[in-house]
Amino acid sequence: MSTVPLLETRNLNMRFGGVHATRDVNFKLSDGELRCIIGPNGAGKSTFFKQLTGQLRPTSGQVLFRGQDITGCQPHVPARLGIGIKTQVPSLFNGLSVWENVWLSACRVYPKAKALEVTRDTLERVGLSSLQNSTTGLMAHGQRQWVELAVVIAADPSLILLDEPAAGMSDQEVRRTADLILEINKSHALIVVEHDMSFIRMIAKMVTVFHQGAILTEDLPDAVMNNPTVRQVYLGKKAA
Amino acid sequence: MTAFRDSPWSAVLVMLLGVMATLAIPKWVDDFALIQITIYVVMAILAISQAFIWGFSGILCFGQASFFGLGAYTYALSVINMGESTLPVLLAIALPGLFALLLGYFMFYGRLSDVYMGVITLTVSLIFFNSVNSTAGPEWRIGNAPLGGFNGIPSIPSINYPGNPEDTLDPLAFFYLSAFSLIAIYGGLRWLISSRIGHVIVAIKENEQRATLLGFDARAFKLFAFTLGGCIAGLAGCFFANWGSFTSPTIFSLAQSAQIIVWVIVGGLGTLVGPIIGCMAIQWLTTQIGTQQTFNSNLVLGVILVVFVLLVPKGIIPSLGDVLQKLFGKKVTKGEEA
């Protein structure tokens, strides 16, 4: 494993007018790692996520991917470097079929013939082969989340960023999503932003807790659960 | 059958019909009607350029008349100066294309929303109209071709067989040239749409953000589509200047832009065949109105546009597609029309 971290941020800041959304965030992720980011609403999780994907240009600080500075680059550059991005609200080609959505992602990376094969395998892997002809716009929310997952992994990115992949899902669907993410982690590093603690417990190895735009602590899930400050700030309110 | 998979068959079918029509028409039509049909075909090429950039690439361009006019003027000015028409025809494609590239870069790399793009393209065509309209003075000339301002450039030499400037195309040969160009462009666009680039362009229209997150630089693809649309419209302009051997600033006018939009809306946004049929139908209707004094042409065009936007928003062809589908009850989970 090369010593250079897969993804690193150096005192990343973001100010919207008066709001200081992210404060001097230093974050490191190594190859193949699965990291979860949790924190109450408004803790800066999504802002941090958008700074990584280039959707938001940071006020100051750096974002490095394999040592290469990608701070505030054009939004399509991270994807070309091998970062797969799934946004909070499923964003798909609604007018096109599931097959076409996944094929489009594959065809950017692979030549024509290989792309067809990758598309078939990816749909197989995510279990959507039976739905490949249906139009994504007309599908249920849970299914659309999985289609988006398939679209992201079809391009075989080395790092996948997922923003609340389990949002709006039934327990049984959450269970299946967790298995999927673990299976994906066999070949791809992942960062999952989520605030559903039961889901976190199913998949997490390391957890980073955000609070008011800064990293409060980074630890294994159980340790995070029992950390008094985290409880007071985050779990305490919920538990009471 | 989703939008992509059924396109090869319908494309081949339409092109076959086109070729048959092109060969049959000159046989059973007198030469006046042939000249009339030629202008319909030329305008159909313009309609296709608008259908491609708006229907498939999602670029709301209200100023397609600028490239159309630029093509006509470039051809007129260069053929008067050069005599031989082959290079002027190429120029009439390249220059509008280049202008589309510059204007497209100016707009797409500026994060403009659709509405602003519509207004800017409309304003650009007005800039062309006002500027060319005020070049009537003798000092406005390029080489020995006066720009002519409001009265335009009369008696423009027509396209000649490459090599000898004397042997110019007669109306029949010009009809064949325009018709086969239309068919070739139609085929080319359908091939492009079913190719990888085409898929990406359509995907960008569907959801630009997702396409960007997949690593496609949406701006570059849109610029490519916009430039291609500019070239096709330029060629249509060149044929238009050739057809009437005349061109004037009214080619850039608001009314010309409005007509192009009406053709695509009436014909069917999101298809290529629709606007061709819409264009020919409207052209025929406005000419008929001209010979009858009963209705005012603006009134009829206005009613058509309002009725179609309210009642038949998808245009003739897609609505026909729906009707046929309901009649024959084909079990098709059809998302967007091809």
Next chain:
Amino acid sequence: MDRRKFIQTTAGGIAAGTAGMYGSSALAADDIKVGSIHDLSGGLDIYGKPMVDALTLAIEEQNAAGGLLGKKVALINYDSQSNMQKYTEYAQMAALKDKVAVVHGGITSASREVIRPVLTKNKTLYFYNTQYEGGVCDRNTFCTGVTPAQTVQKLIPYSMKKWGKKVYVIAADYNYGQITSQWVKKYVTEGGGSVQAIEFFPLDVTNFGPTIAKIEAAKPDFVVSALVGGAHMSFYRQWGAAGMLKKIPMASSTFSVGNEQVVLAPEECNGMVLSYNYFEKIATPQNKAFLAAFHKRFGADYPNVTELAMGTYQGFKLWAEAVKKAGSIDRVKVIEALESGISIDAPSGKVTVDGASHHCILDVSLAEVKNKKLDILQTFSQQAPSDTSAVCNLKKNPADNQQYVIKV
């Protein structure tokens, strides 16, 4: 949704119905067909309507008097909708499909230059009945309208004698305005005067504020206007509003051609001096009879028979005379008849075709606008189109086919 489906089917039905209605109008096989291409809608309709009315009256009178060579004359009307593409389409339609004997049409010089080549190529006789900048030399074309040498040549000396030598010219920005302003400059310098400035305006300009200020700064003795179209009307209105009419008098080579004197208030245009071939107040018996027939046909409140309307009326009469003399509607025979010097006693006085230049020798009068009427000041009889005949002689070289732009 049933309601929507119902509307869609009826909408489809209406569209088909209107399309079906457009059969060609009733035309007997052996009628003599006369084509008329004028703008009856769009920006230039204020000129086209009176012209088509006059042509209709002329043809009805001809048919009432037994038609032409024993046949009925039928008018085929095309509305070119102030759109150049339509001019080309209809010229081709008239020449190739309807195969008319003659085409009367074209209002602006731009539209003439569109249809003239088409009609010449397709061998259809063409009459251009509008006053224009002169210089057209084409064996297949006859221009019955007045040219600068006939009108401006009278207007400028009269105005300079009356008001002074310093002139400011404003004109419509197309070849009519461009060339006519050159003629104004020629006659002003010949009369020992000086043109301070010539300003050109596209046809859709409506805000003349800055221009009026510039004219005031130049302090000319009088202004010459060659403005054209409905939008330019606002110049006269703003000129009157700024109280300039009393300070700086004005002469015009285009005013009243679109009946501007009827629309504008007297204090916005009184005192303007014009020069044309026809005014309603011309005291010839033919004119009285013509006006009576015109008002009977088109209503007593018809604003004013314009110069262009009379040009079209006389154009048709000249063509009819030539057909009678040639005894056939064959193009070449009619041209030869016309070139032999056809002349008619028209409402505007004697009008004779000048065989060499294919233009007309006719009376020209100077008139002054007074309370929406045009009072005749002076009349000059039988003025020749000296500007065009100086450069164009179709008898010597009949193959000549171009418009000479007179170098002044």
Next chain:
Amino acid sequence: MDLALIVSVQVLYAVATLVIISAGLAVIFGMMRVINLAHGEFLMLGAYSAIFATKAGINIWIAMLVVAPICVGLFGIVVERLIIRHLYGRMVDTMLATWGLSLLCVGLVTSLIGNTTSGVSTPEGNFSIGAYSVSFYTSALIVIAVLLLFAIRWVLRSTDWGLIARGTMQNPAMADVLGISPTRVYSITFAVGAALSGLAGGLLAPVSGVVPTMGASFIAKAFITVIGGGSSILAGTASASALFGLINQLATFITTPVFGEVALFIAAVVMLRMLPQGITGRFFKGSL
């Protein structure tokens, strides 16, 4: 010195004209996000109603300031009920439907009223500044433009209808919940926008030739002013009118009226590119 004075009066006049012709559009597009390409024809209808009223003996000022807005306002209600109501939220379709409406109006007016240019003479006389004379009417227009801005500001800021309208536009669902019927507010707002356009038409009748096709020359400038102005209606329209009016008049003075127009359009295109959200997208943030 007089020339400088005259130039400034002309610039003010041009700015005033821009404010007047785009006020109605600012309401309809600025507040309702409805792109009304028939705005030019609303102006034309306003001009014709002013002329017919004056010919029927009504005092010209009443015809312009009262009759024209009311007629076009009523027409606006009819248009909103028949066409615009079905198209809220579908911006491109509204654009096309109103374009059809504008062609339809031109055709209808041409066939009913015919095409002879009609008009009414400019009221009041003129006065002179130094060697130059300026018509009272020009200065009257400048004053009216300023009054118009303040009137709109007063209505929007300090009347409950203004508040309801602004609220509904921002969040129709919320208005519904509070018992205000958005459909009624939409039709009233559209009618007010149409009335303002009618007023503009009436005011411009005396200074321009009134023909069925006169709308075309105003539509482009009105749109550029409103879009150039940006989200907030008043500050945006005022600042954009000032900027574009100045550029137009100065270019006209230096070169010819044509290049004055071209300069205006080029300035608009460049500015839209620099400030995609319009002037008030960046400056005067949050003002009305």
